[in-house]
Structures are given as C-alpha cells and as structure tokens.
Amino acid sequence: MKLTIGFLYGRLMNIYGDRGNVVTLAQRARWRGIDVETVTINAGDELDPERCDVYVFGGGQDREQFVVADDLAAGTGERLTAAVADGAVVLSVCGGYQLLGHYYRPHGHDELRGLGLIDAHTIAGDTRFIGNITLHGPLGDLVGFENHSGCTYLGSGALPLGTVAQGSGNNGEDGTEGAYTGKVYGTYMHGPVLPKNPALADRILTEALERRHGPVTLPPLEDTFEARAHESARSRP
Amino acid sequence: MRFRLALALLSGRLIGSAARLSGRGGGTALPGLAANRLYPDLLPEMTGGIPEGVILVSGTNGKTTTSRLLALMLTSGGKRVLHNRTGSNLIRGIVAAIVASSHLDGRPVGDIGLFETDEAVLPVLLRQVQPRVIVLNNLFRDQLDRYGELDSLYRSWERALTTLDPAVHLVVNADDPALARLGELATGSVTYFGLDSSELALSELPHAADSGACPRCKKPLVYSAVYVSHLGAYHCPNCGFSRPQLDVRATEIVLHGTTDTELTLCGLYGEHRLRMNVPGLYNVYNGLAATAAAYRAALPWDAVECGYSGFSAAFGRFERIHAEGRDVVLTLVKNPVGCNEVLRILSSEPSSEPLLIIINDQTADGRDVSWLWDADFELLASMQGPIITSGLRAADMAVRLKYAGIDPAQIHVEERIRAALRRAMEGTSVGGTLRVMPTYTAMLALRAHMGELGWVESYWEE
Ligand SMILES: [Zn+2]
Numbered sequence: 094m095k096l097t098i099g100f101l102y103g104r105l106m107n108i109y110g111d112r113g114n115v116v117t118l119a120q121r122a123r124w125r126g127i128d129v130e131t132v133t134i135n136a137g138d139e140l141d142p143e144r145c146d147v148y149v150f151g152g153g154q155d156r157e158q159f160v161v162a163d164d165l166a167a168g169t170g171e172r173l174t175a176a177v178a179d180g181a182v183v184l185s186v187c188g189g190y191q192l193l194g195h196y197y198r199p200h201g202h203d204e205l206r207g208l209g210l211i212d213a214h215t216i217a218g219d220t221r222f223i224g225n226i227t228l229h230g231p232l233g234d235l236v237g238f239e240n241h242s243g244c245t246y247l248g249s250g251a252l253p254l255g256t257v258a259q260g261s262g263n264n265g266e267d268g269t270e271g272a273y274t275g276k277v278y279g280t281y282m283h284g285p286v287l288p289k290n291p292a293l294a295d296r297i298l299t300e301a302l303e304r305r306h307g308p309v310t311l312p313p314l315e316d317t318f319e320a321r322a323h324e325s326a327r328s329r330p
Numbered sequence: 331m332r333f334r335l336a337l338a339l340l341s342g343r344l345i346g347s348a349a350r351l352s353g354r355g356g357g358t359a360l361p362g363l364a365a366n367r368l369y370p371d372l373l374p375e376m377t378g379g380i381p382e383g384v385i386l387v388s389g390t391n392g393k394t395t396t397s398r399l400l401a402l403m404l405t406s407g408g409k410r411v412l413h414n415r416t417g418s419n420l421i422r423g424i425v426a427a428i429v430a431s432s433h434l435d436g437r438p439v440g441d442i443g444l445f446e447t448d449e450a451v452l453p454v455l456l457r458q459v460q461p462r463v464i465v466l467n468n469l470f471r472d473q474l475d476r477y478g479e480l481d482s483l484y485r486s487w488e489r490a491l492t493t494l495d496p497a498v499h500l501v502v503n504a505d506d507p508a509l510a511r512l513g514e515l516a517t518g519s520v521t522y523f524g525l526d527s528s529e530l531a532l533s534e535l536p537h538a539a540d541s542g543a544c545p546r547c548k549k550p551l552v553y554s555a556v557y558v559s560h561l562g563a564y565h566c567p568n569c570g571f572s573r574p575q576l577d578v579r580a581t582e583i584v585l586h587g588t589t590d591t592e593l594t595l596c597g598l599y600g601e602h603r604l605r606m607n608v609p610g611l612y613n614v615y616n617g618l619a620a621t622a623a624a625y626r627a628a629l630p631w632d633a634v635e636c637g638y639s640g641f642s643a644a645f646g647r648f649e650r651i652h653a654e655g656r657d658v659v660l661t662l663v664k665n666p667v668g669c670n671e672v673l674r675i676l677s678s679e680p681s682s683e684p685l686l687i688i689i690n691d692q693t694a695d696g697r698d699v700s701w702l703w704d705a706d707f708e709l710l711a712s713m714q715g716p717i718i719t720s721g722l723r724a725a726d727m728a729v730r731l732k733y734a735g736i737d738p739a740q741i742h743v744e745e746r747i748r749a750a751l752r753r754a755m756e757g758t759s760v761g762g763t764l765r766v767m768p769t770y771t772a773m774l775a776l777r778a779h780m781g782e783l784g785w786v787e788s789y790w791e792e
Contacts, residue, residue: 104535104542104550110703113733120733136550154481160548224697238698283700288729318732321725321743329691329722 094306095128096298099145101173101189102153102161103133109240111151111186113285117294118147118301124314127302136164142176147301152187152241152283155199162192162205170208177210180304182276182297186286190271190279191215191243199243210277212250213263215243222261225329226282228270230255233292235270236326237282245281247272254280259330276300289326291319335436338369342429362418362426373421373458376428376438380412384443384459385623388452389467389503391668392616393419395608396467397446400620403637404442407629412440419448421455442627449483453490463626464491465501465619466509470559470667484508491516501622503615504574505561511545513574521626523618524563524576526596527583530611531555531562536670536706546571558611559667578622580614587679588648588659588765593617598625599634607642610671648675653785654755657763662773663687664695666704669767673709676765682714683762686754688721688747688772695769699723707734716757718742720750721772747775 100107100115119129134140153161165173177183183193191197194213197205207214221242228235235255244264247253253263254271262270262281271280278297280286287294295311302309342365366372377384387397397413404411414427424445431439447455449469469484491500492515502513504522513520535542535556544551544566551571556562565572578597585591591606593614598621606617617638624634651658663669676685691699707730710717717740719727724745732738744750751766758764768776780786 107704109698110700113700113703113730116703116733120735156481156548157543160543238700240698283698285700285703288703288733289726315738318725318728318738318741318743322723322729325723325725325745329697 094126094302094309095130096122096147096301097130097132097145099140099148100131100133101148101150102136102157102164103151104135105157105161106151106153106188108152108154108187109238109283110285111149111283114149114151114184114186114287117285117287118149118298121291121294121298121314125311134169136160140169140172140176142172142179142181145176145181146304147182147184147297148173148176150183150185150189150193152189154188155202158188158192158197158199158205159202161188162197165192165208166206174208174210177275177277180276182301182304183210183278184287184297185211185277185279186283187241187281190281191245193277193279194245197243211272211274211279212248213245213272213279214248215245218242218244218264220265222265222281224260225326226260226262226270227258227327228255228260228262229258232273232296233290234327235282235286235290235293236323237280237284237286237289238326239281240283241281245272245279250274254278284326289319289323291316335369335372335375336434338365338372339429339432339434339436341365341368342426346426346430361429362422362424365429366422366425372428373425373455376432376436377443377459379436380438380440380443382409382442382627383462384445385463385465385627386445386447386452386455386459386461387465387467387619387623388447388449389465390449390470390665392467392612392619393446395613396465396616396619397444399616399637399641400465400623401444402640403620403624403629403634404444404627406636406640407624407633409441410439411442411444412438413444414446419446420451424455449487453486456490456494460495461498463499463501463623465623466503466512467615467619468503468506468561469508470665488512488515494518499626501619501626503561503619504576505557505563505615507551507560507564507571507573508545510574511571514546520574521577521598521622522574523578523615523622524573525555525557525561525583525611525614525618526576526579526581527557527593528555530583530585531557535560544569544571558615558671561615578618578625580618583611583614585609585611585675585678588661588675595621598622599631602631602635604635604638606638609648609675612668612671651780651785653780653783655760656755656758658766658785659763660766660768660773660776662770663767664770666701669701669705670709672767673706677709677712680714681763681765683759684715684754684757684764685710685713685717686750686764686766687717687719687727688750688766688768688776689719689723689727690721690769690772690775691723692771694771699726702726702730707731707736711735713740716740716742718744718750718754718757720744720747721769724750747772748779751776751779
C-alpha cells in the first residue's frame with residue numbers, strides 16, 4: 094500500500110509546529126508497512142488533484158495568509174476542491190482552517206474568499222485566545238494549544254470537532270472547537286494536534302488510504318508516549 | 331527636581347541592597363521599578379549624561395552573548411561600561427543597572443552605556459533614549475504566545491527605526507532579510523555584518539525557518555546560502571532586493587564541536603584569524619555584531635582582539651560542570667532555531683553517553699511546546715546512547731523523539747528532574763560527558779539541585 098501526503102503551502106503556512114502533523118501521518122503509516130511519499134505544494138505550484146491522498150494545511154500569519162488566499166483563488170483552490178470531491182482528506186489548522194470556510198475577514202484588509210469546503214466563516218476579533226485547550230467530542234477527547242484571534246462561526250453544514258472543556262475554541266462564545274464535513278477537518282489546535290491525539294491521526298490515515306484501497310483496518314500501534322503526552326497536556330491549564 | 335532624582339536613585343539602591351541581602355538571586359527588577367516610578371524622566375536624563383553615549387543590543391537570539399563580548403572589548407579598550415549584565419533587559423532592568431552605578435547627584439559612573447534590550451521593549455526604549463549605536467542581531471519567531479505575532483513586532487521596529495534621529499548608527503545583520511530591509515529604510519548610516527562561508531551553508535531553508543518571503547515585495551526569496559534558519563545570502567528575483575554588501579564578514583569558519591570556533595574576520599579592521607571559546611555558527615554572528623559595534627564606538631583592534639580571547643561561555647550556554655568524575659555540559663534551549671544549532675553541534679560529536687532533555691512549559695519557557703516539532707530532532711537519529719526526557723513536558727519530548735526516528739527503547743521518560751539527573755549520571759561512564767538540554771525554568775531548577783549537591787555555587791551570581 095502507498096500513501097501520498099500533500100503538505101499544502103508548507104513553506105508559508107507552518108507556524109507552531111504544524112509540520113508535525115505531516116510527520117505523524119507519515120510515521121504512523123510507515124510503522125504499519127505502508128510506503129509514504131510527502132509532497133510540499135508551495136504557492137505557484139500546480140496542485141495535481143489525482144496525486145495526494147491527504148492534505149495538511151497549516152497556519153500562518155496574516156501576511157502569509159494573503160499570499161495563500163491569492164494562490165488559492167488562482168486555481169489551486171479549484172483543484173483542491175476537485176481532489177476532495179474525488180475522496181482526498183484535508184486536515185486544516187488555524188489559518189488553513191479559516192481559508193477552507195466561506196470567507197475570512199481580517200483587520201484592515203479586504204475579505205479573503207475561502208473555498209467553502211467547510212460551512213463556516215471567520216471574522217478577526219480583538220481578543221487573542223492563547224493557551225492549552227481540551228475538548229470532548231464525537232471523535233474522542235482531544236488536546237492542543239490554541240493561539241488565534243480569528244473567530245470562526247459554523248453553519249449547519251459543519252459539525253464541531255468537540256465541545257471545549259478548557260480553552261476558547263472556534264470563537265470563545267459558543268463552546269465549539271473545530272469543524273468537520275465528510276473528510277475535511279478544520280481546527281485551531283496546534284501542538285501539533287495529531288501526535289498527542291493518535292486516534293484522530295489514525296482516523297485521518299484510514300480515510301486517506303480508503304481513497305485508493307477501499308476499506309482498511311489499521312493494526313493498533315504502541316501509543317504509550319502519546320497517551321502520556323495527551324495526559325500531561327490535559328493537566329496543564 | 332535634583333532632589334527628587336537623588337531620592338529615586340537612593341531608594342532604588344536601598345531596595346536593591348535589601349533584595350540582595352535577602353538572598354534572592356538577581357533582585358534586579360524592583361529597584362528599577364521603584365526608581366522609575368519616583369522619577370519618570372530618569373532614563374532620558376541619566377542616559378543623556380553618559381559621556382560616550384549608549385549602545386543598544388536587540389534581537390531574538392544572541393543579545394546576551396553579543397553584549398557580554400562587546401562589554402569585554404570596551405573594557406579592554408579602557409572604558410568603564412555601564413551594562414545591564416544580568417540580562418534583565420526590560421525597561422526596569424535597564425533603569426536598575428543605571429541606578430546601581432550612578433552618583434546620587436545623577437552623574438552616571440561609566441564612560442559608555444551598553445544595554446541589552448528585549449526586542450518587544452526596543453521601540454518603547456527608543457522613545458526615551460537616543461542611542462549612539464543600535465545593534466540588530468536577528469528576528470526569529472520566539473515566544474509568540476507572549477508577544478503576539480512576529481509581524482506586529484517587525485512593524486513596531488519599522489516605525490521606531492525609520493523615525494530615528496539620523497545621527498543614530500545601526501549595526502545590522504545583513505543575513506536576516508527583514509533586518510536588511512529595515513537597514514534600507516533607516517534614516518541613519520548602517521554597518522552590515524554577515525557570513526561568507528559557503529562550505530557551512532545548508533542546502534535549503536530548514537523547517538524552523540521563517541517564511542522566506544521578500545520583505546519588500548512579499549514574493550519568495552531565493553537563497554544561494556542558508557546558514558542558520560532564515561539567515562543567509564539571498565535575493566529576490568521579483569524586485570531585486572538582495573543581501574546588502576557586507577562591511578564585516580566571517581569566512582573560513584571551522585566549528586569544533588561543543589568547545590570553540592575558528593574564523594577569519596574580514597573588513598573594518600582588516601583581516602584576522604581568530605578563535606572564539608564558544609561553539610556554533612550562532613556565536614560567529616554574535617562576534618560579528620560585537621565587532622561592528624566596537625568599530626562604531628571607535629575601539630582599536632587590540633581591544634577587540636582582547637575581548638575575543640577573554641570570552642567564554644555564559645550561564646547555560648555549553649557551560650561545563652565537573653561532578654562525580656564526569657563532565658556535565660549544560661545548554662539552554664528555548665526556541666527551534668537555537669535548538670537546531672545545539673542539535674547540529676551535538677550530532678557533530680559522536681558519543682554513546684546519555685543525553686538529558688528537560689522541557690518545561692512555564693511562562694518563562696513559553697507555554698506552547700509545539701516548537702519541539704519545528705526543531706530538527708531528526709539529527710539525533712544516529713545517536714547511540716540513551717535519551718532521557720524530563721520536565722513538565724517530558725512525554726511531549728519523548729513523542730517528538732519517537733517520530734524523529736529514534737528507537738523508543740532508547741527513550742526514557744522521567745518527569746522529575748532530580749530523578750532524571752540521577753539516572754543520567756548513573757548512565758554516564760566515569761570520565762565521560764553527560765549532555766543536558768534544559769529549557770529556562772528547567773535550567774534554574776537543575777542549577778538549584780546541583781547547588782544542593784555541591785556541584786556548583788548554589789547562588790548564581792554574575
Ligand atoms: Zn522582492
């Protein structure tokens with residue numbers, strides 16, 4: 094079996110260790126004997142909708158996000174949308190998450206059009222939400238570190254990843270954090286999110302492999318360190 | 331008015347002595363706070379009275395090393411230096427340093443002021459102090475959860491530095507594109523320093539590097555050499571922005587593991603082969619920054635050379651401690667860029683002795699530990715010895731190492747620092763070297779424990 098991971102705007106959108114999500118998917122596949130190829134897709138590169146099984150789209154600062162929004166509008170967005178329609182998985186974090194919604198309205202800049210892959214929109218807020226975050230949800234309990242001032246509001250077409258137990262989440266108001274629609278995931282959780290939440294990593298991995306290989310069942314891995322890191326994150330307010 | 335100033339100086343000094351007597355290390359913040367409150371114009375008035383002016387050193391990494399080296403050079407040149415040596419680099423720390431060395435009538439004791447300045451504080455300080463020289467080392471993403479985003483820090487530097495009196499001279503790291511851009515926009519004159527040692531260049535920007543976008547037009551930069559993170563030789567194919575001509579540069583650099591570095595210094599003072607008693611490419615940048623500032627302070631070459639030869643590692647930077655027949659080398663890690671430099675140095679010296687990594691996530695360390703994933707721990711994959719992870723985030727570190735390709739059987743998690751140190755020492759052979767990489771608060775805890783064991787002075791004094 095082979096897995097191809099696309100690191101979307103890996104050069105521009107890789108703040109707070111988001112690359113760790115790529116490393117985690119790759120290693121958890123390799124440890125199960127799956128061949129892995131990682132492709133970084135930078136601004137100006139042509140995204141081939143056929144090529145990658147899963148895309149990791151990290152966060153960046155406003156300046157980088159403007160460049161990325163332009164590049165998405167210049168064709169990459171359409172091709173990514175086609176890849177999703179064909180069964181590719183997307184994990185987006187922070188800035189990436191904001192650009193997968195309908196739009197992002199930053200301070201002092203025109204609204205950035207998003208891809209609308211997640212039924213949500215984001216408005217720049219005045220409060221910065223910084224700190225460890227934990228949530229309960231349908232995909233299990235998740236932990237991460239959030240650092241954002243954008244406030245994201247979900248529409249009826251997106252489900253939150255969970256309910257915030259500690260931290261602020263999507264907007265600091267409605268108690269939700271992140272979103273998913275089909276195989277498209279968005280979250281504000283850095284940390285990075287996957288290493289300390291191996292069940293979520295394996296869910297994404299399974300869905301990514303299914304694109305080409307049909308239903309797969311991944312054998313379990315030894316996750317002692319991961320579980321311990323999850324617990325220590327949970328215990329740090 | 332004079333009376334009020336004297337009162338401020340006196341009370342600052344009394345509070346300082348009280349803090350020292352109570353045995354609390356440093357005690358540097360309180361006297362500054364108190365004196366500044368009693369006499370808010372203390373900073374502009376007092377710095378204005380320093381005969382040869384003030385040098386400020388700022389940037390994310392290397393402030394302390396650069397200013398200590400520069401202080402040695404200035405002292406070797408016969409100058410009395412008014413310096414915030416303890417590294418307390420916020421306004422109150424600078425005020426405290428001034429309070430501690432001035433006559434009560436307000437005359438500062440010292441020929442020249444040298445203030446290491448926190449990068450977020452620099453724009454604030456510039457509203458109160460007109461320096462003679464400002465040294466800009468570099469700007470990295472560091473402790474973003476404390477300061478907000480790097481962009482806003484950069485913009486505040488830009489506002490502050492483009493409205494300076496043209497008489498203020500800048501010393502700028504030309505290898506940092508954002509700083510080179512500030513140099514281009516500056517009103518005053520600029521001295522540029524950088525590396526010219528292509529054999530040490532990396533082939534591509536490391537993961538921890540900042541975006542690599544042109545600071546003038548935002549399009550991607552092209553690097554012909556990358557030295558540390560985003561520092562290197564670059565140009566922008568779109569708008570023509572490029573690394574400025576170097577006024578002083580380091581060539582033919584040879585890194586000798588965790589001990590020292592050789593280099594040839596070219597420009598300003600002619601050409602000289604030098605040995606620095608500190609390791610790593612980073613310190614070459616610090617050396618260049620200090621050299622350029624020394625030149626702008628009109629120091630002769632022999633004072634500069636004297637500074638270099640008298641220099642040694644500062645607290646927590648490859649500091650070597652001898653204990654129980656073994657050497658313990660301590661190296662502070664605080665962000666991915668510095669950490670990469672340490673990993674590069676460690677992996678250049680093959681060893682089967684243990685490595686102890688202690689990661690805390692308290693405020694002074696930065697609450698966010700995701701930076702561990704921006705550092706290239708993959709460099710340790712060939713390491714033979716055990717790796718013990720400790721501190722509040724010991725498990726996070728273990729996960730990071732596992733995903734970096736290190737055999738989980740080699741990784742041992744021990745959150746408690748004392749127990750981890752004990753275990754690591756027992757695993758180190760007699761005559762061998764234990765390498766320890768702690769974050770800031772972990773370093774303090776470790777030093778305190780080593781003090782109790784009698785390995786180091788229990789009270790850390792500069
Ligand atoms: Zn340009």
